[in-house]
Amino acid sequence: MNLFFHLGRYFLLIKRVFSKPEKMSVYMKQIVHEIDNIGISSLPIIAIISFFMGGVITIQSAFGFTSPLVPLYAVGFTVRESMLLEFCPTIVCLILAGKMGSNIASEIGSMRITEQIDALEIMGINSAGYLILPKILGGVLILPFLIAISMFLGIFGGYVMGVATHACTSYEYIYGIQAFFEPWKLYYSFTKVITFAFLITSISAYFGYYTHGGALEVGKSSTAAVVYSSILILIFNFLLTQLFLT
Amino acid sequence: MIEIKNISKSFGERLVVDDVSFVFEQGKTNLIIGESGSGKTTIMKLMVGLHEIDKGEILYDGQNFPTLGVKDKQEVRKKIGMLFQGGALFDSQTLEENVRFPLDMFTEMSPEEKMERVNVCLEKVQLTGKNKLYPGELSGGMKKRAALARAIANEPQYLFCDEPNSGLDPKTSIVIDNLILSLTRELNITTIVITHDMNSVVEIGENVLYIYKGKPWWTGNGKDILKTTNPELLDFVFASGFMKEVYNAVKGK
Numbered sequence: 001m002n003l004f005f006h007l008g009r010y011f012l013l014i015k016r017v018f019s020k021p022e023k024m025s026v027y028m029k030q031i032v033h034e035i036d037n038i039g040i041s042s043l044p045i046i047a048i049i050s051f052f053m054g055g056v057i058t059i060q061s062a063f064g065f066t067s068p069l070v071p072l073y074a075v076g077f078t079v080r081e082s083m084l085l086e087f088c089p090t091i092v093c094l095i096l097a098g099k100m101g102s103n104i105a106s107e108i109g110s111m112r113i114t115e116q117i118d119a120l121e122i123m124g125i126n127s128a129g130y131l132i133l134p135k136i137l138g139g140v141l142i143l144p145f146l147i148a149i150s151m152f153l154g155i156f157g158g159y160v161m162g163v164a165t166h167a168c169t170s171y172e173y174i175y176g177i178q179a180f181f182e183p184w185k186l187y188y189s190f191t192k193v194i195t196f197a198f199l200i201t202s203i204s205a206y207f208g209y210y211t212h213g214g215a216l217e218v219g220k221s222s223t224a225a226v227v228y229s230s231i232l233i234l235i236f237n238f239l240l241t242q243l244f245l246t
Numbered sequence: 247m248i249e250i251k252n253i254s255k256s257f258g259e260r261l262v263v264d265d266v267s268f269v270f271e272q273g274k275t276n277l278i279i280g281e282s283g284s285g286k287t288t289i290m291k292l293m294v295g296l297h298e299i300d301k302g303e304i305l306y307d308g309q310n311f312p313t314l315g316v317k318d319k320q321e322v323r324k325k326i327g328m329l330f331q332g333g334a335l336f337d338s339q340t341l342e343e344n345v346r347f348p349l350d351m352f353t354e355m356s357p358e359e360k361m362e363r364v365n366v367c368l369e370k371v372q373l374t375g376k377n378k379l380y381p382g383e384l385s386g387g388m389k390k391r392a393a394l395a396r397a398i399a400n401e402p403q404y405l406f407c408d409e410p411n412s413g414l415d416p417k418t419s420i421v422i423d424n425l426i427l428s429l430t431r432e433l434n435i436t437t438i439v440i441t442h443d444m445n446s447v448v449e450i451g452e453n454v455l456y457i458y459k460g461k462p463w464w465t466g467n468g469k470d471i472l473k474t475t476n477p478e479l480l481d482f483v484f485a486s487g488f489m490k491e492v493y494n495a496v497k498g499k
Contacts, residue, residue, distance in 0.1 A: 026350055110337075119334040122294050122406075123348055124323035 010206050016128040017136065017202075027134060034138030038100045038201070039146060045099065046092055046150050050083075053091075054154035055161030057082050062167030072168045076176020079158035088150040089189040090237050093196040096143070097229040101204040104135055105225035108208030109218040117209070132205040136198060143197035144190050151189075188244040195240065196233050203229045247272045248293065248404060248436055253302030255285075255292055262288045264460040265302075272436045275427055275450045277468070279441060280457035281482060286440045287331075289457070290406055293438070294326060295319055306404070324352055327397030329407040333389035335381040341368070341392050342377035348400040367395040371425060387418035391425070398429055404436045405429065411443040419443060423450050444483060447471060456482070 021027045061078040108131055111117050120127040155177055162168045168176075204225035211221040248270040255263040263285045270276040278286045291297045293304055295311060304311040306322050314322065335344050345364045349355055355363065368374055371391035381389060390410055397405060407426060411419040427450045430437040441447065447454060451468025456479050458464075464471075464479045471483055484490045 023351055114332060114337075115330045115334040116336055118296055119328065119330060119336075121296065122323055122326055122328045123351065123400075124320040124326075125351060126320075 017132045030134035031137050034134045035142045039142030050150040050154040051157035054157030058158035058162040072172045073176035075168045076173040077179050080177040083154040088147050089192040092150050097200045098226050101225040101229045102222040104204035105208035105222040109211035109221045112211045136201045139197040139201035144193050147193045199232050200229045249305040251303040254300050266462045268455045273434045274452040275430050275437045276453040277439050277451040278455050284457045285460040325403040327402030327405045329393045329397050331408045333393040341379050345396045345399050367399050371395045407439040
């Protein structure tokens with residue numbers, strides 16, 4: 001019953017979020033602000049993680065491919081497939097669920113307990129739309145770019161580490177990352193990213209918006225936002241993979 | 247003018263507001279007073295639609311607010327300014343942005359006109375030149391005054407103030423009271439103030455409703471309250487030793 005209560009309330013909130021904005025120009029400014037707040041500020045952590053993960057996958061692959069039947073360009077191929085299909089769209093989004101999710105839930109939750117959301121309502125503003133819509137749109141717009149950068153840096157990190165540690169040659173690696181490339185896999189990856197961006201922002205906003213109590217409850221909302229966003233990312237990852245790859 | 251007719255509200259089994267009726271007159275400071283937990287803030291939240299009433303009517307110049315649709319409610323709310331107990335200023339915005347916010351959302355003013363209006367509002371609440379400060383950099387009294395500036399920015403017809411003096415020293419309390427009184431007179435608006443502060447009641451209470459255990463218990467003005475014979479109101483008004491001395495002095499004892 002509790003699940004249905006939350007589901008019903010979530011969809012009612014989403015309906016309010018997507019109702020007509022009071023003033024588009026104010027919302028546009030908010031969207032740009034959110035792109036910077038939740039997107040651009042995540043770039044350094046994504047860059048570091050992606051670069052080193054690419055490097056580690058390269059070294060692990062080279063270490064594992066001991067058979068002479070497996071060509072060394074398979075290292076580049078493995079890094080590309082890992083980065084494009086799973087690491088960047090899913091694992092990076094899981095990391096972002098922690099960063100963005102707790103940020104969104106605690107920001108909106110704090111506004112709730114300090115009556116700032118009530119103040120918006122009393123002014124005649126649709127508080128759900130004003131606070132949540134820019135976060136959802138900002139997240140959905142910026143995450144694909146962040147993930148594209150993550151993919152590039154992951155593959156680049158693999159190249160740098162592979163060449164530096166002599167795990168493979170530059171030629172083998174570059175040949176590997178171009179081998180057997182199927183463009184539809186990018187479509188699959190970015191569909192996942194857009195779905196996950198919507199899930200992270202909307203679920204986190206939901207938990208923040210319905211915070212009641214004090215600072216302790218804001219902390220609980222942030223935790224719940226991260227936990228439920230992560231679980232739903234995993235579930236939707238499975239569903240989308242089934243849909244695209246079978 | 248706002249009129250409430252026989253409004254009631256329960257939370258679960260607990261009846262918090264019990265059949266309250268009152269007329270909040272335009273151009274006057276209307277006070278709701280009562281002990282903590284007597285239902286004052288709930289009445290205010292019912293009036294602005296933050297809670298839904300169980301029964302009764304809330305009439306904004308004849309319009310029954312609870313029965314209005316979402317859009318019509320929003321239209322009424324655009325005419326409301328509210329000063330929250332904690333200020334409820336937007337933490338991420340400067341004082342100037344806070345006061346400008348209702349203007350950005352609901353008016354087609356040019357940036358210059360908005361800035362002029364913001365400066366007028368800040369001057370009214372004696373915060374001239376503090377435009378670029380963030381709420382975190384303000385004292386409690388300054389936050390209340392800033393919130394008042396935001397509440398009047400869009401020239402509201404109805405001004406709600408939830409315990410504007412709580413947590414303030416007597417001197418700052420008097421400043422806030424005088425501001426509320428002068429704004430009410432100047433803008434000819436319907437002002438509703440919730441307070442515990444007896445000084446405020448006497449100074450600015452032109453139309454007072456005393457709530458006792460969720461029920462309307464006494465009505466009158468701030469001066470009449472010192473002459474009351476209502477035992478519950480006497481207990482409330484003269485709860486402190488100082489006020490008892492005042493009472494005895496008034497009675498000539």
